[in-house]
Amino acid sequence: MSTPVLELRQATKKYAGVPAIEDVDFTLLNGEVHALVGENGAGKSTLTKVMAGVVTLTSGQMLVDGREAAPRTPNEARDLGIAMVFQENSLVPTMTVAQNLFLGQEKFFNRLRGIYIAAQQFLQSLNFDVAPTATVSLLGAAKKQMVEIARAVLHNAKVIIFDEPTASLTPEEKKYFFDLVRDLKKRGVSVIFISHALEEALLIADRITVLRDGKHVVTDDAAKFDRARIVQAMVGRDLSQTLYGQRKTTVRPPGKRVLSVQNLRMASMVKNNSLSVFAGQITGVFGLVGAGRTETFKVVAGVIKRDFFHGGEVLLHDKPVRYRVPAPAVRDGIAYITEDRKVEGFFETMSIARNVYIGQLAKLRGKGGLISNAAAKLLGETWAKALNIRAISADVKAVELSGGNQQKMVIAKSLVQEPELVIFDEPTRGVDVGAIAEIHRLINDLADQGKAVVVISSYLPEVMSLSDRILVSRQGKVVEEYSALEASEEKIMYAAIH
Amino acid sequence: MIAALKDFTDRFFGRGEAAITVPPFDGALKPNQLLEAAAVVCELESPEDLASDGASVWIADGHRILRLEGGRPAEVAVLDAPITALAALPGGGFAVALDGRAVRIVGGAHDGRTWDAADGRPFNAINALSATPDGKLLATDGSQNRPYAQWSHDLMELGRSGRLIELMPADGGAREIATGLSYAFGACATADGVWVSESWRHRLVSFNGGKAGTTVLDRLPAYPSRLTPAAGGGYWLTAFIARTQLVEFILREPSYRKRMMAEIDPRHWVAPALGASTTFLEPMQGAHIKTMGILKPWAPPRSYGLVMRLTPQGLVRYSLHSRIDGQNHGVVAAVDCAGALFVLSKGRRRLLRLDVADIEGSLQA
Numbered sequence: 001m002s003t004p005v006l007e008l009r010q011a012t013k014k015y016a017g018v019p020a021i022e023d024v025d026f027t028l029l030n031g032e033v034h035a036l037v038g039e040n041g042a043g044k045s046t047l048t049k050v051m052a053g054v055v056t057l058t059s060g061q062m063l064v065d066g067r068e069a070a071p072r073t074p075n076e077a078r079d080l081g082i083a084m085v086f087q088e089n090s091l092v093p094t095m096t097v098a099q100n101l102f103l104g105q106e107k108f109f110n111r112l113r114g115i116y117i118a119a120q121q122f123l124q125s126l127n128f129d130v131a132p133t134a135t136v137s138l139l140g141a142a143k144k145q146m147v148e149i150a151r152a153v154l155h156n157a158k159v160i161i162f163d164e165p166t167a168s169l170t171p172e173e174k175k176y177f178f179d180l181v182r183d184l185k186k187r188g189v190s191v192i193f194i195s196h197a198l199e200e201a202l203l204i205a206d207r208i209t210v211l212r213d214g215k216h217v218v219t220d221d222a223a224k225f226d227r228a229r230i231v232q233a234m235v236g237r238d239l240s241q242t243l244y245g246q247r248k249t250t251v252r253p254p255g256k257r258v259l260s261v262q263n264l265r266m267a268s269m270v271k272n273n274s275l276s277v278f279a280g281q282i283t284g285v286f287g288l289v290g291a292g293r294t295e296t297f298k299v300v301a302g303v304i305k306r307d308f309f310h311g312g313e314v315l316l317h318d319k320p321v322r323y324r325v326p327a328p329a330v331r332d333g334i335a336y337i338t339e340d341r342k343v344e345g346f347f348e349t350m351s352i353a354r355n356v357y358i359g360q361l362a363k364l365r366g367k368g369g370l371i372s373n374a375a376a377k378l379l380g381e382t383w384a385k386a387l388n389i390r391a392i393s394a395d396v397k398a399v400e401l402s403g404g405n406q407q408k409m410v411i412a413k414s415l416v417q418e419p420e421l422v423i424f425d426e427p428t429r430g431v432d433v434g435a436i437a438e439i440h441r442l443i444n445d446l447a448d449q450g451k452a453v454v455v456i457s458s459y460l461p462e463v464m465s466l467s468d469r470i471l472v473s474r475q476g477k478v479v480e481e482y483s484a485l486e487a488s489e490e491k492i493m494y495a496a497i498h
Numbered sequence: 499m500i501a502a503l504k505d506f507t508d509r510f511f512g513r514g515e516a517a518i519t520v521p522p523f524d525g526a527l528k529p530n531q532l533l534e535a536a537a538v539v540c541e542l543e544s545p546e547d548l549a550s551d552g553a554s555v556w557i558a559d560g561h562r563i564l565r566l567e568g569g570r571p572a573e574v575a576v577l578d579a580p581i582t583a584l585a586a587l588p589g590g591g592f593a594v595a596l597d598g599r600a601v602r603i604v605g606g607a608h609d610g611r612t613w614d615a616a617d618g619r620p621f622n623a624i625n626a627l628s629a630t631p632d633g634k635l636l637a638t639d640g641s642q643n644r645p646y647a648q649w650s651h652d653l654m655e656l657g658r659s660g661r662l663i664e665l666m667p668a669d670g671g672a673r674e675i676a677t678g679l680s681y682a683f684g685a686c687a688t689a690d691g692v693w694v695s696e697s698w699r700h701r702l703v704s705f706n707g708g709k710a711g712t713t714v715l716d717r718l719p720a721y722p723s724r725l726t727p728a729a730g731g732g733y734w735l736t737a738f739i740a741r742t743q744l745v746e747f748i749l750r751e752p753s754y755r756k757r758m759m760a761e762i763d764p765r766h767w768v769a770p771a772l773g774a775s776t777t778f779l780e781p782m783q784g785a786h787i788k789t790m791g792i793l794k795p796w797a798p799p800r801s802y803g804l805v806m807r808l809t810p811q812g813l814v815r816y817s818l819h820s821r822i823d824g825q826n827h828g829v830v831a832a833v834d835c836a837g838a839l840f841v842l843s844k845g846r847r848r849l850l851r852l853d854v855a856d857i858e859g860s861l862q863a
Contacts, residue, residue: 481528
């Protein structure tokens, strides 16, 4: 483990003159697992995109196996033996799993059956339960992630970069993933692992590098770190206690029932599900992937439809509602903040201001077709300031923002609609600890203002630290409810699994 | 025409009024075992109602009025008909409903005053009485069509003939405050009018002068019954049975109900009950469900025990339950007295006692 397989010296990348990374030195040794941690906007993604050939350095040097290299495309990086598994998946949704795996490696006489057989054998060797013939658009987030990982492994890369690989995996799938990483390490593959789940970084990594505001802060053996030291290095202050460490000692009393879901059915995902949500409280919804949480609340918000026959009832303020599209739900005061922000949350080529303005337009009806650029700009600036969205200006395109800032923009886009019921689906997925604290504060403020707030999360500490009451979902229905005062991780996980 | 078409499509697709759904027991209504674990004060013969003046607790048991003394019931009075409702009067004495067809004052300043009709219509199923701070009495007449004992007949007929009545002991007057209620069962004077339980519509309605009420608490997962003020503010609301999808389904099938009522013994109807029976003739006792590939015996629940503590605004603050596998079902009355809550389980013919401070302590733990 002494030869650096990959090295960056004084690496600097600037966007419109603003440095995303600045004078960063980074060394990846042969056969090591190297965790890269930092707040959103710290420069982790930029650093790894440089390595993967997605962007090129403004100044500085990159060395692969001691030789200078400057990959300009992901293909060139792949030729150098560097593959990246992106945080937001980069699969072709209309193709099958097998076609995605072998995309770019097709033979002249491409035989689908042969591809399927090869893909099946390969996926089985990785212990991934994914059908090679399945169309990617029909897969859940976890399975898409598996295909991404499998594709990187398939390319026999000597460096694999994982950007938030475990964010959408269940605990069992995470275990498989860690076994896979250990297996890659044994085979001499070097792994760069970006994660906001610090426990995972501590568990799996040999060394950890912390970045802050685009600059290198510290690199050390993982054994010499603990959670508090990483967090302090990441944010320059001790956040570990304020984030998840504190247990609730009081809960907000319930106000009026805002939402009642009664015997809801939606295909095989939601099975006779019933629950209530009350004003002035945060209702946490925990469950493993496939527990039907997202689908239930998507039905509530009109994003998807319930069963045509005997689909159950959704009552808003005790009045039955049946939304076929989201617009009337938005007008009735329901905001659903998606778990998949890149696909469903915003328009990536539009500015922050326009994205937020679109949120406001969605609430209006019959106001004519006049769109005011000045109003959009003002709105964008107001919300960027209110939610501390860090960008050069409100005119910056959404795609250029970091994950945490994108999430805050998506939240702003919904809050501008002045909702009564706010549904957050995985609000801090792929978001750094600094932004997590800000988003949590925002969620708490909404409940304190008397709004009914729902937080769907697969991360137990998040559910426990935020919620006043916790609903546990399993196999398409709510199976248990706990007050935050009586809940424990063991109780919740037991209900979610058994 | 459009309404009729909508009714038809709703029935076809199982939507709107035809959606056979039941609100969940969650939030402040989350089930617990507090009622099931309550101390049993005594077993009774035919209990109907409770009353308290803040110092003592009285029980209506068949023809008798009992007073709780040192934890044991002692007979205070015997009347000439079964008592269906009881209220303690602020100036001393009681108001009692006799067989649901008359209300009489027993003791106190207006001893012997009797009412048997309001606005020209005779009482039929008086099931709750409550004294108001201004010296009047509130009475609920559950149904004009069925006597008190036949409440399940009224449910199966989707009865809407309940009344809320105001009685004036001072001059013997009586007037209807509201009519056409879907089984009125319990009323209480509050700061913003009179609240009444409308059982078959699973709600509490407030009346304040006008004939049309405003809904205080709607879409309960149970059938509400009597309502009494709670020490420290708010109210105790009892619910004598819980709603189930099976009964909701039956209530949307008029021909099935008609035939069931004509041909089957009421004890064996697919209908709610105050308590579980042991007869194998009970509906669907031989049913089963398949879970994880294993066939398991199962029967739909028919009875439940529930008491709700309401805030002065009518929100449920917390609740006490005897779940479907419990015993203390068919709860029809709850009163608090000197820091204790007394609950009448009519289904099990028991008087239960709980310490209010203990309840609140255990729910906060």
